[in-house]
Amino acid sequence: MTHIDSIPPTSLATTSYFFDLDGTLANIEKLPKQVAIPKNIIQALCQLSDVANGAMALISGRPIAELDTLSAPLHGPVSGIHGAERRDANNVLHRKILPKSLSALISKELNQTITAFSDCYVEDKGMAFALHYRQDKRSKAHILAFAQHFIKRYPQLVLQPGKCIVELKPAGVDKGTAIRTFMHEAPFAGRTPLFIGDDLTDEAGFQQVNALQGISIKVGPGSTIARYHLEDVSQVHQWLKELAKQ
Numbered sequence: 001m002t003h004i005d006s007i008p009p010t011s012l013a014t015t016s017y018f019f020d021l022d023g024t025l026a027n028i029e030k031l032p033k034q035v036a037i038p039k040n041i042i043q044a045l046c047q048l049s050d051v052a053n054g055a056m057a058l059i060s061g062r063p064i065a066e067l068d069t070l071s072a073p074l075h076g077p078v079s080g081i082h083g084a085e086r087r088d089a090n091n092v093l094h095r096k097i098l099p100k101s102l103s104a105l106i107s108k109e110l111n112q113t114i115t116a117f118s119d120c121y122v123e124d125k126g127m128a129f130a131l132h133y134r135q136d137k138r139s140k141a142h143i144l145a146f147a148q149h150f151i152k153r154y155p156q157l158v159l160q161p162g163k164c165i166v167e168l169k170p171a172g173v174d175k176g177t178a179i180r181t182f183m184h185e186a187p188f189a190g191r192t193p194l195f196i197g198d199d200l201t202d203e204a205g206f207q208q209v210n211a212l213q214g215i216s217i218k219v220g221p222g223s224t225i226a227r228y229h230l231e232d233v234s235q236v237h238q239w240l241k242e243l244a245k246q
Helices: 039-051 064-071 100-114 137-153 175-182 200-211 233-244
Strands: 015-019 056-059 078-080 085-087 093-095 121-124 129-132 157-162 165-170 192-197 215-219 228-230
Touching (some): 039 233, 056 175, 064 085, 085 175
Parallel strands (some): 056 078, 215 228
Antiparallel strands (some): 085 093, 157 165
16 A cells, blocks of 8 residues: 655645646546545545645546536636546636537537437536447447547547546646646746646646646556555545645
């Protein structure tokens, strides 16, 4: 088991904190709508944001609207849909949007095709699309092959594999680009970045944080470029509650 003490101590005055949600702040469930952040962890996030002068953001594949609901009453800087949408510290929303006609066409084609796979479904995020196969893991290879073929027809999209999910997202954005953009803005600029995540989607974030000589923390098993490790969500919670007390 990883000891929390092995993670370097951080200064609340000089560190920028970035958190993934699913598999990091909350346990992964069979369906995305079943996920919840414990109330005491939301309270700890609010406390951390206050003492870090607002230099804290959620960095997730979920849309910002869902992140706000899951983390309420926390409301601050946040990045959703793997960097395709971002709200800065001034409450300004930045989005990389697909044309409505194209988005509707892609959604229609994906939903027509997904019916061939039992217990798999499409999550339409408006500017990105998630193909879920958690309830039918035998379909993984077929879903991935279909997604790879699909993006060849739609070069506006790129593939983002994750845990029991394959996402089709706008090209040119990821969690790393979101973190990099935040780090050029107040109140994040001039601080040392710290990012905690658990999935393949978080590796771009780890890469950016490592390049900035920050603290990258992987949750759970799997190969990673993160420099530190926590065993599971419960360890993230323990670390976060201790940090918020400072």
